Amino acid sequence: MEYREIGKTGMKVSNISFGASSLGGVFHSLNEETGIKAVHTAVDNGINFIDVSPYYGHLKAEIVLGKALKQIDRSKYYLSTKVGRYGKDGKNSWDYSPQRAKASIYESLERLNVDYIDIINIHDIEFSDLVQVCNETLPALVELKKGGIVGHVGITNLNLRHFKYVIDHVDGGTVESVLSFCHYCLNDDALVDYLDYFEGRNIGVINASPYSMGLLTERGVPEWHPAPAALQRLARKAVEYCRAQGVSIEQIAVGFSVSNPRIATTLFSTTNPDNVLKTIRYAETPIDATILKEIQAIFEPGYRDTWVNS
Numbered sequence: 584m585e586y587r588e589i590g591k592t593g594m595k596v597s598n599i600s601f602g603a604s605s606l607g608g609v610f611h612s613l614n615e616e617t618g619i620k621a622v623h624t625a626v627d628n629g630i631n632f633i634d635v636s637p638y639y640g641h642l643k644a645e646i647v648l649g650k651a652l653k654q655i656d657r658s659k660y661y662l663s664t665k666v667g668r669y670g671k672d673g674k675n676s677w678d679y680s681p682q683r684a685k686a687s688i689y690e691s692l693e694r695l696n697v698d699y700i701d702i703i704n705i706h707d708i709e710f711s712d713l714v715q716v717c718n719e720t721l722p723a724l725v726e727l728k729k730g731g732i733v734g735h736v737g738i739t740n741l742n743l744r745h746f747k748y749v750i751d752h753v754d755g756g757t758v759e760s761v762l763s764f765c766h767y768c769l770n771d772d773a774l775v776d777y778l779d780y781f782e783g784r785n786i787g788v789i790n791a792s793p794y795s796m797g798l799l800t801e802r803g804v805p806e807w808h809p810a811p812a813a814l815q816r817l818a819r820k821a822v823e824y825c826r827a828q829g830v831s832i833e834q835i836a837v838g839f840s841v842s843n844p845r846i847a848t849t850l851f852s853t854t855n856p857d858n859v860l861k862t863i864r865y866a867e868t869p870i871d872a873t874i875l876k877e878i879q880a881i882f883e884p885g886y887r888d889t890w891v892n893s
Contacts, residue, residue: 584629584863589760589847590787592735594661594701598841599866600632601625601859602791602850606647607640615647618854622651625859626659634762634789634850636665636706637691641672645694653696663762663789664691665706665739667720679711681723688727703733704762708749709742709892717752725757735759737789741766741892743777750784758784760847764791767846769799769821769836769875770814770882771889778845791850793840799832809890821881828874835878837862838870 586595606618622633633652635644645664652662666684669676688703703724708716716738724736737760740746750758761781766774767790774790781788797804798818804810810818825832840849851862879886 584867585841586631587844587847588787589702589735589789590781591785592702592759592787594632594735594787596632596661596848597630598848599630599837599863600634600848600850601630602852603633603635603644603648604639605644605852605854606635607642607644613640613643613647613854615650617856618647619651621854621856621859622648623655624856626655628860628863630859630863631659632661632663632848632850634663634791635695636668636704637687637694638665638668638670638675638706641670642694645691649695649697657697661701662695662697663702663704663737664688664695664700665704666724667708667711668706677710679705679715679720681719684720684723685727688732692732699732699734701734702737702760703727703735704737704739704760706739707892708738708740708745713745713748713752717749721749721753721757737762737787739763741889743773746777747780750780750786755784758786760787760789762789762791762850764850765795765889766790767840767843767849768793768795769832769839769878770795770818770885771887773887773889774846775843782845788846789848789850790840790846793836793849793851794833795836799836801826801831801833809893811885811888811890814885814888817882817885821878824877824881825874828871830871830874832878833861834865834868835870835874837865838868839875841866842870
């Protein structure tokens with residue numbers, strides 16, 4: 584396992600890490616016992632960074648993860664969760680007020696069975712009033728950081744340009760990490776355009792969803808996937824090409840996503856312990872340069888095509 588520091592936080596994390604969204608039954612039905620075993624398998628095999636949110640499964644992911652963490656020494660992992668995006672009765676809700684952010688953190692601590700959070704993120708800032716995030720939400724998180732409740736402060740987002748707006752409008756050092764998803768994978772590497780900017784401000788970069796939310800999988804996209812139809816067709820061509828070469832697109836996808844040393848870690852999510860081990864193997868297996876080049880050529884007509892978060 585390779586370990587890289589998240590910015591200047593001092594946190595050296597595994598280059599492949601565990602995203603706990605699946606523990607909320609976000610993508611598929613959940614067997615809780617198996618999901619807990621998946622977390623234990625990840626940590627037992629060198630993964631030391633876990634990310635979650637109260638939004639995933641409308642609290643369920645944090646609750647299940649908390650059960651898993653009860654049985655793991657706190658020194659063996661770094662933990663990240665979020666504020667700002669929530670849900671109830673199958674509906675989305677957002678609240679980026681400082682009061683709700685503070686309350687949310689204490690609620691997460693209880694669900695997760697821990698007494699501090701290593702990174703607290705403002706979740707999906709594209710749904711927020713960015714001015715409020717800069718002037719109210721972030722200062723509230725910094726206050727809790729000073730109190731030792733959280734170690735570091737970050738923001739998450741699909742729209743990369745929003746990161747820059749927020750960082751440019753707060754004091755240096757306020758934002759210590761960014762979590763970007765679906766922008767450093769086989770069909771979209773737009774994140775690289777921002778790496779110089781982040782590094783120049785000592786901000787660590789966390790990448791998520793090497794499979795582009797299921798786009799880059801043998802199984803194929805779920806019905807709810809927001810990718811344009813043309814991009815989904817290109818993805819199927821890429822899957823078929825990999826199959827013809829005797830490799831899975833998942834292996835190439837993970838290998839690509841962890842290959843950039845300027846990105847601290849890449850989050851994947853599963854409730855299957857066997858898939859945890861498989862993903863770790865993918866991260867440790869060098870990718871075939873010829874196959875990668877052919878996949879990128881397949882995606883070229885829709886390369887960096889993105890979608891609206893929902």
